[in-house]
Amino acid sequence: MMAVTLRVNDREYTRTVEPRTLLVHFLRDELRLTGTHWGCDTSNCGTCVVLMDGEPVKSCTVLAATASRYAVRTVEGLEGEQGLDPVQLGFAAEHGLQCGFCTPGMLMSARALLDRMAARGSAGGNPLPTDAEIREAISGQICRCTGYTTIVRSIRWAAEHSGEEAHP
Amino acid sequence: MQVPAAFEYERASSVEHALGLLAQLGPGARLLAGGHSLLPMMKLRLASPAYVIDIDPLVSELGYVREHGDEVRIGAMTRHRELLESPLLREKLAIFTDAERVIADPVVRNRGTIGGALCQADPSEDLSAVCAAVGASIVIRGLDSERVVPIEAFGRGPYRTAVGDAEMVTEIRVPLRAGSGSAYEKLDRRAGDWAVAAAGVSVTLTDGLIERAGIALAAVGAGTRSAEAEAALAGRPPSQEAFEQAAAAAADGARPVSDQRGSARYKRHLAGVLVLRALNRAAERATR
Structure with a gap:
C-alpha cells in the first residue's frame, strides 16, 4: 500500500x-x-x-x-460560480447526449479543445474550431447513441458562446 | 474488470536514478513511460513486473526534438503529440508527421512516448517502421555504458529488443541527408486502430538519381526493412516504373497472416499499394 x-x-x-x-x-x-x-x-x-x-x-x-x-x-x-460550463450548456442546447454514458469524457475533451482554441485566438488565430478539428478532438471517444452529429454541434455551440464571453 | 497484478512502485527523478533502480531491483523491474503499451499488457497479465519504475518525471530530461549537426535527435520520453506538432520534423522528416497523424488518437497521443512505442516492439507498431525507413539509431544507456544501436539491430522479433535488463533507451537519432524526402502510408479499419498494413519510405536523390532508399513495412510480418525493394531503386532515376518494381518487391517480401483485419492475400496487395503511394509522396517532397 x-x-x-x-x-x-x-x-x-x-x-x-x-x-x-x-x-x-x-x-x-x-x-x-x-x-x-x-x-x-x-x-x-x-x-x-x-x-x-x-x-x-x-x-x-x-x-x-x-x-x-x-x-x-x-x-x-466543470461547473463554476457562474453556473454550468459552456460545453455543458452546449450539450443541453444541441442534444449532445442520449444515454449519457460517454458524456463526461466528451465534455472534458471538448473543454480542452476550447481552451486550446482560446489560446489560438489570443495568439491572433481563429478562436473557433472547425468541424474537422472538433471531430479530430473527439476521435478517441465512442458514442453509441448520437451518431456524433449532435455532439459536434454541441461543441460548436459552446465555442461560439464562450467566444462572446471572452471577447464581449 | 482488468487490473494489473500487484507490484511495488518506484518513481525515478532522473536517468541516473532510473538506471540505478533497474540495477538494484533486477530483472523483475520494468520502466513505465507513458503507460499506453505497458499498462494494457499488465492488465491482460501478459506482463507482470514485480517492480514498476515510473519515469514520467523524465519527460523534462528526455522530452525533446532538436537538430544536432547532421542529425535530428529525439528524446525517448517525447510524447506522440510533440512529434506530431514538431515544426522541425514536419519540415525535414515528414514521415514522422504522417505517421503520428494516424497513431492511436489525440488523447492517447498526449501520453504515449516514442521510447515506449519502440520498446514494446509490437509488429504492427508504426514508429518502428518509420525509424527503419529513415535509418535511425537508438541510444541505449546502462549505469556505466552507452551504446548506439542501428535500428536493424534494435528489434529482436515481436516484443523483443536489444535493450538489456538494466538498460534504457534514452534517444533516437535520425540522420539528415540533403535531397531527401519521406512519407508514411497506413490503412486502418477505424480511427485509432492498429494498421491493416502500413509502409514507410525515405528516398535520397543525388544528381537526379536515387542514392539511397529506405522502405519499411508494418503489420505484414517478416523484418521491417525491405532490402529487395530498396535494391530495386538504388542508382536509378525516380520513375513510376522503378517505383512499381520496388512496390512489387516489397509486397513479395511481406509475410502477412490472415486475421480479423484482412486476408494475407489482401494485405500483401495492400503493402504494394501503400509502398507505391509513399514512394510518390516521398519523391515529391525530396524535389521540393
Whole structure:
C-alpha cells in the first residue's frame, strides 16, 4: 500500500491505495467522484477522459500514483460560480447526449479543445474550431447513441458562446 | 474488470536514478513511460513486473526534438503529440508527421512516448517502421555504458529488443541527408486502430538519381526493412516504373497472416499499394 495525494478540481485528497490503482478507480472508488465513467478499460472508448494539467488523458490507462504530479480536473470540476460550463450548456442546447454514458469524457475533451482554441485566438488565430478539428478532438471517444452529429454541434455551440464571453 | 497484478512502485527523478533502480531491483523491474503499451499488457497479465519504475518525471530530461549537426535527435520520453506538432520534423522528416497523424488518437497521443512505442516492439507498431525507413539509431544507456544501436539491430522479433535488463533507451537519432524526402502510408479499419498494413519510405536523390532508399513495412510480418525493394531503386532515376518494381518487391517480401483485419492475400496487395503511394509522396517532397 502507498499514500497517494492527488489534486482534483482544486482540492487535495490523500488516500492509501495499492500502487496498481488506476486513476479512474481512485476517482470513482476512493473519492466517490463517479462523474468520470469507467467503460472499455482498454483506452479505446474515452468515457474515462479527465484532464491532467489541462490536457485530456484516458484515466483507465494512468496510474493514480503517476497522476499525483499533475492537477486533475474531472467533469465535477466543470461547473463554476457562474453556473454550468459552456460545453455543458452546449450539450443541453444541441442534444449532445442520449444515454449519457460517454458524456463526461466528451465534455472534458471538448473543454480542452476550447481552451486550446482560446489560446489560438489570443495568439491572433481563429478562436473557433472547425468541424474537422472538433471531430479530430473527439476521435478517441465512442458514442453509441448520437451518431456524433449532435455532439459536434454541441461543441460548436459552446465555442461560439464562450467566444462572446471572452471577447464581449 | 482488468487490473494489473500487484507490484511495488518506484518513481525515478532522473536517468541516473532510473538506471540505478533497474540495477538494484533486477530483472523483475520494468520502466513505465507513458503507460499506453505497458499498462494494457499488465492488465491482460501478459506482463507482470514485480517492480514498476515510473519515469514520467523524465519527460523534462528526455522530452525533446532538436537538430544536432547532421542529425535530428529525439528524446525517448517525447510524447506522440510533440512529434506530431514538431515544426522541425514536419519540415525535414515528414514521415514522422504522417505517421503520428494516424497513431492511436489525440488523447492517447498526449501520453504515449516514442521510447515506449519502440520498446514494446509490437509488429504492427508504426514508429518502428518509420525509424527503419529513415535509418535511425537508438541510444541505449546502462549505469556505466552507452551504446548506439542501428535500428536493424534494435528489434529482436515481436516484443523483443536489444535493450538489456538494466538498460534504457534514452534517444533516437535520425540522420539528415540533403535531397531527401519521406512519407508514411497506413490503412486502418477505424480511427485509432492498429494498421491493416502500413509502409514507410525515405528516398535520397543525388544528381537526379536515387542514392539511397529506405522502405519499411508494418503489420505484414517478416523484418521491417525491405532490402529487395530498396535494391530495386538504388542508382536509378525516380520513375513510376522503378517505383512499381520496388512496390512489387516489397509486397513479395511481406509475410502477412490472415486475421480479423484482412486476408494475407489482401494485405500483401495492400503493402504494394501503400509502398507505391509513399514512394510518390516521398519523391515529391525530396524535389521540393
